[in-house]
Amino acid sequence: MKKAIVIFTAGLILIPLGLLYYKAKVLNLSLLPQMVDDVWNFHLSIKPKGESRTFTFPIPRPSPGIKITDEKLGAKGSEVFIDSSSDSNLATWTAKEPFQDKVSYSARIDLSPIIIENIPKDYTVSYPKGLKKYLKVPELSPEDIEALESLEKAILEGNEDKTSVVRKIYYYVEEEIRRNFTRRTIYEALTSGKGSPLTKAKIFNIMARRKNVPSRIVVMVKMPDIRPGVDNGKLRFTYSNEVFLSNRWIPVDTNSGLFGERADTHLVIHRNFDEVEKLISKKYATYTIQAERAIINRYNRAEFSKEVLKSDSIFSRLSLYRLPLPLQTMFMTILLIPLGTLVLSLARNIIGIPTFGIFTPIILTLFFRETSFGFGMLFFGVVILVGIFERYILDKFYLLAVPRLSILLTLVIMLMMGYTLFSADTIISQKHLAFFPIVIVTTNIERLSIMIAEEGLFNTLKTLLGTLVIAILGYFLYAINALEMLMFTNPELLFSIIGCLILIGKYKGYRLSEFIRFRDLVKQKKRLEASSK
């Protein structure tokens, strides 16, 4: 290779890598946006009852373990006010006319577990004024009081610290009262050993307060189990507690069996059931709760673009993160194409895998990506079938080439339509159809059918297999999210790809496939040489 080409190529490959190093080490930019933890799309939809013109409902509030973004409060013709004066949020909708429609709350919520280890012994005697309301024992019926008193006698000794008291109450309520959804009074629950989550939370709450421990009932939503095949039923509010020990609120969940812990499956809606009991009762409003895992965008591009733009280097001005979001998404896909060509060049020129048309594998890969792998494969199968159909049936009609190709294209569209109509898989309807690959692949059908006639089914299938192998390889390459983000974040890497392509283009050595092709030649030649010696 000429020296100039070597230097040029080395420059192309190394300069972008040097830039990456510069960005990472000197500018302290992260090379990839940070991964977003598992995030929930949370949605509350509420229909107030009655003729009221104002209407209040609890909504989630950012707090430890709960990150909230993209909060949206919607209702036609009303104003929303959020009261965040306590440690819970209440939204109040006000309208000129009584509410006709539903109001809604939606947000992206990122939950993480809370674990409080080592809760010290607590001998607190008096509490500040703000906590007094959490000590007030509600009015109880005589039989409830009797049942509670006898239980206290049975499980508590009377001289323990508050932490130990609370722990004992927790163990009793958690283990001795089985969860059940029929409404029961405290007396009934304690005597039957069964109680609803709310009843259990209430019992814990009252017992803690009777022992002068500030306590409250927390309204929560348990997020659905996303494992396949788990039926979560309708989402509803569930209840747990928080107790004030050693100057902090400690989560206690007698239903999930957690003391000093909150799992990342539970979202706190309100921290004082007493205040919202009326608001969330079905007499006041009907509501539905929805939550689903948001897993599409695992990288936090929004945060990262802030980081890039703030850095005020030349890169921030050239960054693709300045583009509007739809364009960003488009470039994410487009920037993968050169990577695909790299794989293709390697496969064809170094390995020697035969492919059908030059860029067909990449188009196929993009098609897999636009729709889904299953659908892409199905489409590929259909293309082969249509190719065979054309060879054995359409050929008998003696049609000119352009109308014949147009018939094939129409057939492919009909098949896609049929697939969409008769399949429960709605993948096509959700994403926009990739028109471009359809047309390209269809024109390849004609070549496929000729190849079947000219070179036989076996050779054709070999080539198709090669095409498919590269397309699948590309698909899995494209599935590497980090790679996509790396290219998008650092598009200067395209120069490195060009450099690599020059190297492949300059490769004059044998292809791996030629080792097989000339295998017999080598064998024969060696045999001849051996016999002549």
Add this chain to the structure above:
Amino acid sequence: MIFKDLTNMGILGINNRVGRYILRHNKRKNYPLVDNKVLTAQRAEAWGIAMPENYIVIENYGSLKNLHHRLEKYNSFVIKPAKGSQGNGIVVIKEIIREEKDGEVELFFRRSNDRLMNIEEVKHHISGILSGLYSLAGQSDIAIIQEKIDKHPVFDDYSYGGIPDIRVIVFEGYPVMSMVRLPTKSSDGRANLHQGAIGAGIDLSTGHTNNAVIRNQVIEVHPDTGSKLSNLQLPYWREVLELAAQCYDMVDLGYLGADIVLTQDKGPIILELNARPGLGIQIANLAGLVPRLEKIRAEIPKNLSAKERVDFSMKNF
């Protein structure tokens, strides 16, 4: 390294062929002269190089209309795409059958594989050629109706169905390697190695075959006729090489494959030329191309006549 044997034998690989020989020695502007057989024929006529006669050149669909009248007068012909490759799209008609029915003459065309085509099928095939089905890059094409060449009697026991042809690789005007391609039953009578024809290597100095392969496997006898494949002496050998060497002057392509057929009356004639000749010829000869190509690149003065170049090749390879 697994490729050590290949390197030692000087086997030319695809990447090397393209990068070091085709790209460097073949000027792109001269490609049409070999890729378009109509242009090759024109050029050959001007140079006085023998090629099969073109009966009819069909450039548009309109001329298909009265095709049967024009075909009637021939006894046999070959339909070819002008820009085809690897023998794709070629139909050989060995006999035309006239059937009279209610006063109208109907033509049937017997292909070399004995299948019958009617005029509609012939027209359909030609319209496929015109629309570019068989052309190298899929662009629209021209169809050629050409004289059918008869097999030279020397090949009677060495060929099944079609006509054998001789491929000569010509580098900078010097023949460097040659093989004869013998059609078989499995190649459907075509002289195409990919489709299962036999490739038999030829000693450039003597013109007799030395070794034969079918689908990259060495064989001793023709699978259909049972004839022994080595030591077949090809007639007109020197003329064959000179003809191939002249093609370099004619089309000015440094790395060239000339396909030559032998006829009883006219001797060797050029069937077609190829700017990207395949590498299977090395297997047929059990020899690599690289040492021969490099010998020419290193040693040889330019501006020798075709005869002088053939002298060199016959002496050295």
